[in-house]
Amino acid sequence: MKTHVKALVVGGGAVGTSIAYHLARAGWDDVMLLERDELTSGSTWHAAGLLPYFNMSYATTHIHDYSIKFYKTLEEETGLNAGFSVVGNLRMAQSQARMDEYMLYATTAETCDVPYEWLSPAQIKERYPLVRTEDLVGAIYHPTDGYINPADVTMAMAKGARQRGVVIERKWQVDSYHWTGDHWDVTVTKMVEKGGNLVPSDEQTVIHAQHVVTATGNHAQRTAQLLGIKIPAIPVEHQYIVTEPDPALVEWRKAGNPEHPVLRDADAKWYVREERGGWILGPYERNAPARFEYGVPDSFRADLFPLDLERIEEEYMSMIHRIPTSETVGLKDDFNGPICYTPDGNPLLGPAPGLQNMWLAEGFSFGITAAGGTGYYLAQLMVNGEAEIDMASLDPKRYGSWMTTEYAARKNEEAYEHVYILHHPDEERPACRPLRTAPAYDRQKALGAQFGCVNGWERPNYYGPLEVGETFDHDARSFRRGGWWQYAVKEAKAIREGVGLIDATAFAKHRISGPGATAFLDWFTTNKLPKVGRINLTYALTSHGTTRTEYTIVRVAEDDYYLVSAGGWHAYDEDFLYKAIMEKEAEFGRINEEDVTTKWGVFAIAGPKSRDVLNELVKDADPSTVLGNKRFPWLSMREIELGMCPVRAIRVAYTGELGWELHHPIEMQNYLWDQLMAAGAKHGMKLVGARAQNWLRQEKSYRAFGTELGRDATPLEADLPRFVDLSKDFYGKAALEKTGVRVKCCTLLIDGPDDADPWGREALYDGEVRVGRLTSGGYSVAFGKSIGIGYVTPDLAVPGTKLKVKMFDQLWDAEVVEDSPYDPKNERIRIDG
Template sequence: MKTHVKALVVGGGAVGNGIAYHLAKAGWDTMLVERDELTAGSTWHAAGLLPLFNMSYATTHIHKYSVDFYKGLEAETGLNPGFYVVGNLRMAQTDARMDEYMLYSSVAETAGVYHEFLSPKEIAERWPLVRTEDLKGALFHPQDGYINPADVTQAMAKGARQLGCTIERRIQVNGYRWTGREWIVSCVRMAEQGGNLVPTEESFEIHAEHVVTATGNHAQRTARLLGIKIPAIPVEHQYIVTEPDPALVEWRKTNPQHPVLRDADAKWYVREERGGWILGPYERNAPARFLYDVPSSFRADLFPLDLERIEEEYMSMIHRIPSSETVGLKDDYNGPICYTPDGNPLVGPAPGLRNMWLAEGFSFGITAAGGTGHYLAQMMTEGEAEIDMASLDPRRYGSWMTTEYAARKNEECYEHVFILHHPDEEREACRPLRTAPVYDRQKALGAQFGQVNGWERPNYYGPADAPAGFDHASRSFRRGAWHPFARAEAEALRETAGLIDATAFTKHLVRGPGATAFLDWFTCNKLPAVGRINLTYALTPAGTTRTEYTIVRLAENEYYLVSAGAWTAYDADWLRKCAEDRIGDFGWIDIHDVTTQWGVFALAGPNARAILNEVVKDADPATRLSNKRFPWLSYRDIELGMCPVRAVRVAYTGELGWELHHPIEMSTYLWDLLLKAGEKHGLKLVGARAQNWLRQEKSYRAFGNELGRDATPMEAGLDRFIDLGKDFQGKEAMLATGIRSKCVTLLIDGPADADPWGKEALLLNGEKVGRLTSGGWSVAFGKQIGMGYVRPDLAEVGTKLQLRMFRETCEAVVAEDSPYDPKNVRIRQDG
């Protein structure tokens, strides 16, 4: 048996074999080890559905790749993966569900996923066993269907072996040790004894440059062995198989199989199975299992069925397929399926570790296996995938995440598989958890909170005592109940002043003899002088955008870095790893995550200076906050009342403003002080949704939207923040990439009751030429606004494009960069 390989994959389910196949295809010497038999985990009892439907841009690409890849496996390997291309029919009982499908249609269009819309009449004509009189319509994917999980896994395994991969069964990993160059993986041979797997006396080590864990239900054991946190915990999923349905048997004598049927509003899927039906519900109160470990006796086992828990879904199947009412039950399955708190798998580098890659938390593992292998192999062998994989990165969860949190959120995620996926959705489990000191004050003032990285953050402020019949929790794919409140906040910030709680910002202190040289290489812009700030970007080695930073230079070799609040662990891991890699070149560097030490209030608007002048303590009131004393893009240590503040002259909304970074324990004092001072100056509290609209009016790119690992800063139109006169990480790759697409701002004439969400395809004469990455409402222009990427030849101001909203085509015109106040007169105004 091999003991030295380039890449070791741990886990022999569908996902592990998909990764092993693609690493071997890329030319890496690859080995896969499995503690039991291939498919012995959740793969064996999976229903094998292959839904293309997904609201995530990255996951849609992964699923599409899998569906296309599986269709060619038999020709390559000689093994039939059992792919039944019967299609997938998602039915809708409500207008809101049809709105969801129309929004998904935008995502599918950007990813090139074919789909159709069907009316109830068309459904009834094609599949008369389905009751349709209470349906609004359906979304149909004719190119997917279902597959035999064991067969497709074995086909990928054979393909991997043909490409040179070694696959070993009955090997359990008991430890990992990093030497600085490679992983030494401690293993033991397993044997069957009395129906259980037990370790033998045969132990050995495998040396690997890279390790990928795809351990499924055993993710918590993997986390302990690696000394990290992995929020992948299984939840019970049950499905039942009926006896043959005589009506279905008769139908099949002259007709093809039904598509996989999904009645999303009833929370189930159904497909044919040997003349009968498989019903898979996503019911309430399905419990998380194996929070800490999988019992050694649990192999290809199941849990007892809980029929009472799925009674409602079972009855709704009978309603939708009346012929199933008299059919008996033949088989039942209740097994563990892994979830994560947001439903997306964990794919990418393990936090804090070198050459350790995670592929965990797959609730749709059969669908994702091929695509995950493809894109993860690209990341490992080429440095980056061709699509931005940040939304799946394991480091999107920080060290604050606990087992209890993951278990409860994963249960919620399971329950929400078929609950409407509103873009303004805010799920309630495990909240509030991380709160700024002013949380209770904000709540009393009508704050309606969203959650980012566990932090509670006001999305908007509504009346604390909402009138009867008004529901702040209502959601919509069009303009929700929150829209007029956010609009009023945006208008107030443009006209008077607004106060935004930005405490969730990620903050790092970087200092030491090597700090200046390191940051100069780490980021693409010039470093600011002492007392000044600069906007800059850290690039990937592939030349794409890895992180956006506001850098505040506190001293010659001391810097305060501010980045997006959703990405604290993601940014911290990359920052530290890059510093460690170059410590021999630049010298000692001290890096601290100080996110929870500093609160941040953003005060902006024409009256912002007047408000601060009410409370700032300075010897010369006439020049306290003037441009001469405190120019744009500078910082000063000031005192507001009794609170010491690191004030930064910048505003993400494009108005005169300051970010007020302060000791977090003084947040309540400073909050009260600012609100009192702002009373006579028209100060209004502003949430994240209004801020998102305002930053688009200034064409300010947002990380995770316009900025990501699939576009360079030059493609993002950030040339003014790139110093080509210096050397920096990713520079040569960025220049070699050239301009494949350009980021633009568009003003849109859309429907009267809806705004774009940033998921829509951009069209020219019906041809897809780009996609939106952000969208919303512009109070400055009185119409919808969006940002996105288009072909370079279409990025000229005035170019007329189209986008589709609710299946209607709208006109979108490319605007100048920063269409609101393009010369930054307002942000520089003196006083």
């Protein structure tokens, strides 16, 4: 066995073999793959092999698209048939809401060049007469995918990897990882057969690897324990059954008719495909349990669990309803095996938190579909430093250290159950909530707050009705304007016309201090550092010059900085800061990094009357001047007192109105809340949630990280040159300048349907030609129409350009407007007292 390699891939399923193959194809000529048992012996062997395109994630859609195209090339390269049956995929809908979901997905697919067709019930019946259609509304059809043999495609990728020089070793188990400061020492043990079990032998060796990738599937919890990190990838039982031949289907095929596409009745929560004259039924039922929360037993190899037919009875009966000829056929075989899930159903793909050169590829609930693209894009990350698409939404660090095994298990069960639940953009899944709550949570809930979940934190999305006799179903979701829309409109208007209060406690907050802090942050970020008492918006870049993170930097003292970033990206930002400091501390001097997220609560107060509210509470020798422009100008910070609460007040407002962020000791939050509520009552202050705030920031063209800002575009392409100081040197600068401006971000006002607004994933057209996509969308109370932010080619990002937005399978008029169409001169933000 080789003991020195550039990259060691741990795990010999479809995902691991794809990663090894693509690393070799990308030019790494010293790659080894280890498998503790036999290739495909994990979840790969019992997977049904389906290749569904359908996914609301832009990054995941690209991954699935690559896989489907790549698998079709393997036989020519390796001589092995991967068993790909390109029969298509027919996803049926029993309701208009389901068709709305498909139309929202379709515009995402369109931006990724994924082909699809629409079929009416009559067209479905004409093509596939065995399918009952009278209760269907329609279907979306993907003609280019189908299903594949999981073992065959894995073996084909393994052969392709070997042809490119990859060494594959079976029956070796990893028992420890140790980072030497230069490489990983990986202790491995030879596994042997004993009484039908696989047990460790006395043979051990150490492999020295510059990089390690874990693709350990059901064994992810053991991997997490060995690495000393948390990986919320835990298997859930997935069962499917295979029927005896259906005589009607056998006759259909004998008559020369084509194989049915993979059939999906999402409202009935199952997929069905042909299998040797019979049918395979795969349900996604309620109450499927998580398994192996603390590790896979040594005795469990290529094993299965007992079938629980009672649990899937409803889905089985609905298959008989949809395919009536299946009622009389018997069961031929059954499978109930572990399939790994994550709390949001998407894989954990990218650098491991806190570790150098350690990469995770865990939690693949659709591992066969994702394997090819995972290898391709992860290899780009490892070899080139970045992938051609933004992979942040799949980053393992989207779950922080607060995550526990119990949380992961329960959320993974929920994710399994939600595979076919309507994926509303405004959905809020209930499992494991509330968990992380700011002190004012109960007060907000009593006042009608309806919460969303951001990185585990409960954050008000909007405030519902409290008036006597007024009722509203807060669980009613929609792909159009949900019932909550009317309340968000009132909240947005309150900030534009009066004053509103927003809870922003979920912001990520870090303190950077010490003798090396200034030099480090000057190198780490693109903008000039602020003077003491001032703030700046700035960006940290990737090695390719694209946007890695957005920070608001507050300079508290000469070498003491307070960094605020997006709450949903807390662990992601912290890990980036930590690793950058470790790299540069020897050069710049001591740098202290402290995560102060849970020490500080944040309220944002905004609107033309916000100063009036705060003046009620300011304690100062001359309270009337404390918040005026002379003593407290825009983009500055002051330590003030509001009643008995010391507050780090920052004069900035994400809504584009006069306003302040009030950063306060978390233990004093309820006191400050009560003071603000009492003072605000005199001025008609309204409580405001995140949805209204999101609309308001779009009226100001404020870009958001994770939508407009990400690792596939530079700050210059986001049209933010004012936050990039090209006169200084900073990380990623050369790549930024070399990249230039390939696309450009712009704001659009949209004449859309009367009952809907864009969600921020819609395709943009110039006439009949697709020219870009939206990244954010919503409603503008200032202009009385839909609004969106997106990317197009630079020649089209010019105010006055007429474009079209694809919504609900129709093109709607849109016009590019000037940056910050609401108050473009920022006069309202700077208004004096």
